[in-house]
Amino acid sequence: MGERAAAPPAGRHQWEAAVLQEAKMAAGSGCCLRPFSCELGLLSRPDGSAAFLQGDTSVLAALYGPAEAKGNRELPERAALEVLLRPKVGLPGVGERSREQLLRQTCEAVLLGRLHPRCSVSLVLQVLGDSGSLLSCCLNAACMGLLDAGLPLASLFCGVTCALHPDGSLVLDPSTRQEQEARALLTFAIDSAERKVLMASTKGTCSVEEMQQCIAAAQSAADTIFQFYRDSIRRRYSKS
Amino acid sequence: MVGGGGVAVEECVGQVVLPGDVLFLPTHPDEDGERLRLGASPAPPTKLLCGPGLRRCDAGLLVTKCGLLRHRQAAGGAYWVDSQQKRYVPIKGDHAIGIVTAKAGDVFKLDVGGSEQASLSYLAFEGATKRNRPNVQVGDLIYGQFVVANKDMEPEMVCIDSSGRSSGMGIIGQDGFLFKVSLGLIRKLLAPKSEIIQELSQLYPFEMVLGMNGRIWVKARTVQQTLIIVNILEAYGETVFKASSSCELTGVTTRICKKNVAKMTSGCEQNVWRKCLKANTHF
Numbered sequence: 392m393g394e395r396a397a398a399p400p401a402g403r404h405q406w407e408a409a410v411l412q413e414a415k416m417a418a419g420s421g422c423c424l425r426p427f428s429c430e431l432g433l434l435s436r437p438d439g440s441a442a443f444l445q446g447d448t449s450v451l452a453a454l455y456g457p458a459e460a461k462g463n464r465e466l467p468e469r470a471a472l473e474v475l476l477r478p479k480v481g482l483p484g485v486g487e488r489s490r491e492q493l494l495r496q497t498c499e500a501v502l503l504g505r506l507h508p509r510c511s512v513s514l515v516l517q518v519l520g521d522s523g524s525l526l527s528c529c530l531n532a533a534c535m536g537l538l539d540a541g542l543p544l545a546s547l548f549c550g551v552t553c554a555l556h557p558d559g560s561l562v563l564d565p566s567t568r569q570e571q572e573a574r575a576l577l578t579f580a581i582d583s584a585e586r587k588v589l590m591a592s593t594k595g596t597c598s599v600e601e602m603q604q605c606i607a608a609a610q611s612a613a614d615t616i617f618q619f620y621r622d623s624i625r626r627r628y629s630k631s
Numbered sequence: 632m633v634g635g636g637g638v639a640v641e642e643c644v645g646q647v648v649l650p651g652d653v654l655f656l657p658t659h660p661d662e663d664g665e666r667l668r669l670g671a672s673p674a675p676p677t678k679l680l681c682g683p684g685l686r687r688c689d690a691g692l693l694v695t696k697c698g699l700l701r702h703r704q705a706a707g708g709a710y711w712v713d714s715q716q717k718r719y720v721p722i723k724g725d726h727a728i729g730i731v732t733a734k735a736g737d738v739f740k741l742d743v744g745g746s747e748q749a750s751l752s753y754l755a756f757e758g759a760t761k762r763n764r765p766n767v768q769v770g771d772l773i774y775g776q777f778v779v780a781n782k783d784m785e786p787e788m789v790c791i792d793s794s795g796r797s798s799g800m801g802i803i804g805q806d807g808f809l810f811k812v813s814l815g816l817i818r819k820l821l822a823p824k825s826e827i828i829q830e831l832s833q834l835y836p837f838e839m840v841l842g843m844n845g846r847i848w849v850k851a852r853t854v855q856q857t858l859i860i861v862n863i864l865e866a867y868g869e870t871v872f873k874a875s876s877s878c879e880l881t882g883v884t885t886r887i888c889k890k891n892v893a894k895m896t897s898g899c900e901q902n903v904w905r906k907c908l909k910a911n912t913h914f
Contacts, residue, residue: 438717457720506782507720509746509747538649541716542696544651545693546650547651582651628697
């Protein structure tokens with residue numbers, strides 16, 4: 392994995408990993424992920440912040456918590472997680488709301504909320520650029536934000552998007568053009584402990600076998616992403 | 632370092648661990664419940680302490696926060712994860728700086744930077760009785776320690792220790808400057824031989840109170856000296872990330888001190904300072 396060390400401004404850590412991962416599928420087509428990078432702790436006000444870039448898609452995540460929960464939002468036995476997703480232009484609409492629910496379900500599956508009852512954890516995501524695989528970029532940014540904030544987690548998660556073309560070939564981490572040409576678009580959230588699927592979101596039609604192939608491809612791509620998480624955190628702690 | 636299958640915990644000490652990693656505890660070969668021990672033999676190992684960032688699971692220890700894994704051999708051994716955070720979660724026994732936000736009858740409400748406000752009884756001060764109440768106003772700073780701090784109850788602070796003496800706790804006096812830093816920097820400053828504290832103490836005489844909730848209160852003789860010390864500590868918190876060894880750190884702190892003093896003192900005060908250094912007196 393090649394790494395380019397940029398000169399970081401004060402308080403920021405920036406790493407870039409140029410990753411070309413060949414995940415051979417049973418269908419025989421080669422799949423690779425776009426180069427990705429992340430930056431941790433770049434905002435000063437939130438308790439945790441992370442920016443994740445996948446190709447030209449970039450999302451900034453900010454985390455506040457565990458903080459005081461307001462009124463009827465507080466839950467008696469666990470922390471109340473709230474996710475807000477802001478698009479790059481315009482007001483948030485129905486698409487953003489559904490993505491927020493998917494992100495909230497994924498984060499609640501890994502967050503140990505029982506350690507902070509009656510508290511609230513707020514995750515705010517801002518889309519800085521969208522050129523395909525937006526939901527998986529949001530998932531990755533959310534996970535890095537949770538790591539930066541120091542909230543207790545049972546495991547990590549990552550997001551991988553697969554696009555199925557009409558001829559049956561599979562592309563991981565598709566760009567906007569590849570997404571428009573695809574007949575089915577599947578996004579999976581994979582956890583780090585046993586590579587289980589935490590969340591699956593599908594658009595379009597595909598057969599059960601094709602979905603199994605996509606899950607297998609996503610699980611092998613998840614290894615690369617988790618290794619990248621580990622290297623980023625190792626780099627950060629090796630300097631302090 | 633693969634976290635999926637589980638690694639022995641001794642191998643990971645001093646390395647970065649991520650949430651979801653499972654660490655296997657050392658097994659003792661002579662741990663046999665059936666056998667009776669006769670005569671002199673090594674005492675059985677005492678309980679292992681599982682510190683912040685780790686939880687017991689059936690296979691061993693599950694890591695829940697990212698950071699460096701640390702180990703202490705004393706008192707049966709303890710493992711914990713040294714992580715960097717900004718948000719404070721109250722822990723029993725921690726000393727923290729709180730800001731009084733309300734007086735509700737016999738109890739003061741303090742903002743300690745956690746998810747809930749802490750309560751402080753008016754009798755929890757040295758020499759306080761029902762007739763002799765402490766003079767605490769809204770907006771005062773209090774340095775105390777937590778006696779009750781868990782996830783289910785509201786945190787409670789007191790300003791006396793178990794024998795009834797204040798031992799430095801209580802209302803923090805007039806003037807001075809309160810600011811917030813990350814929790815990791817506080818732990819570094821409270822370490823036994825902290826170079827930055829030694830360097831600063833050679834600059835000016837000053838008073839400092841460090842709260843485990845990330846708050847520092849500083850007071851020096853003049854406002855300018857106070858602000859210089861505040862800026863040095865905040866800059867130190869930023870550079871702690873960049874220095875990779877302790878000797879580099881000492882050099883960095885000396886440079887920060889000199890740069891900050893040169894930048895922030897006005898011309899005449901700088902001359903006075905130089906004269907005093909030559910005469911070896913404080914001003």
